[in-house]
Amino acid sequence: MTEVLRAAEALQAFCHARGWRFCFIGGIALLRWGEPRETIDADLTLLTGFGGEEPYVRELLGQFESRVPDGMQFALTNRVLLLRSASGVGLDVALGGLPFEESAVYRATTFEFLPELSLITCTAEDLIVMKAFAARPKDWLDVEGIIVRQEGHLDWHYVDQYLRPLVELKDAPEILKELETRRRQFGN
Numbered sequence: 688m689t690e691v692l693r694a695a696e697a698l699q700a701f702c703h704a705r706g707w708r709f710c711f712i713g714g715i716a717l718l719r720w721g722e723p724r725e726t727i728d729a730d731l732t733l734l735t736g737f738g739g740e741e742p743y744v745r746e747l748l749g750q751f752e753s754r755v756p757d758g759m760q761f762a763l764t765n766r767v768l769l770l771r772s773a774s775g776v777g778l779d780v781a782l783g784g785l786p787f788e789e790s791a792v793y794r795a796t797t798f799e800f801l802p803e804l805s806l807i808t809c810t811a812e813d814l815i816v817m818k819a820f821a822a823r824p825k826d827w828l829d830v831e832g833i834i835v836r837q838e839g840h841l842d843w844h845y846v847d848q849y850l851r852p853l854v855e856l857k858d859a860p861e862i863l864k865e866l867e868t869r870r871r872q873f874g875n
Contacts (some may be wrong), residue, residue, distance in 0.1 A: 688727070691715070694731035694787035699806055701750055707743070708734040711808045712781070712817055716833030719798045720811040722832030728777030732809070734792050737784045743770055751778060767810070784794050787816065787849045811837045816850045819866045820857065827869065843870070856865035 695715055702709045710716075714726025724839040744762045754777060755761045762768035762782065767824045783792065791813040792814035799805045809817070811833055818826040818833075834841070846866075854862045 691729055691776050694772035696804055698778050708774050708792050711806050712790050716808040717829055719808050720814055720833050721829055721836055730779045732781045732783040732788050735782045738784045812845045813840050815846050819862055822862050825843045830867055831873050838874045838875055
């Protein structure tokens with residue numbers, strides 16, 4: 688896990704040096720807010736907006752190795768840049784531009800994972816929105832862990848405010864029902 692955190696720290700330093708807005712999501716944020724599980728990569732949302740992604744992607748590809756052929760085209764098509772750190776750790780950079788992604792980045796705060804190793808992570812609520820929206824079995828387990836660990840401290844109005852429109856875009860209303868069931872079963 689330390690190797691993943693060190694790779695994340697290098698990516699964070701690269702983004703900070705350019706004044707970019709970002710936050711770590713996924714397994715790294717889960718270490719902070721939920722039931723930690725093994726993670727082999729670092730996931731980051733980078734605010735690029737829509738239409739201006741190419742300069743960000745170009746700079747990142749100049750520093751980190753792409754994990755796929757034609758990383759630039761893959762990133763512009765899929766809105767995620769798949770990189771590898773110098774130590775071999777996967778770095779998944781989501782190119783953010785949705786209002787929810789902007790909110791997640793602006794609400795993000797720093798957390799010390801190791802002595803002298805702090806990373807900017809999304810909030811517990813934003814992580815719930817992301818995990819519920821993905822709606823994979825492992826994501827629901829992660830949501831349960833966050834609910835249990837953060838009991839009494841979650842802003843459910845915020846979660847609903849941002850998850851509901853995403854669920855409508857995905858045409859998956861069952862996600863809201865599934866989240867409510869878990870909320871009743873595991874927490875507050």
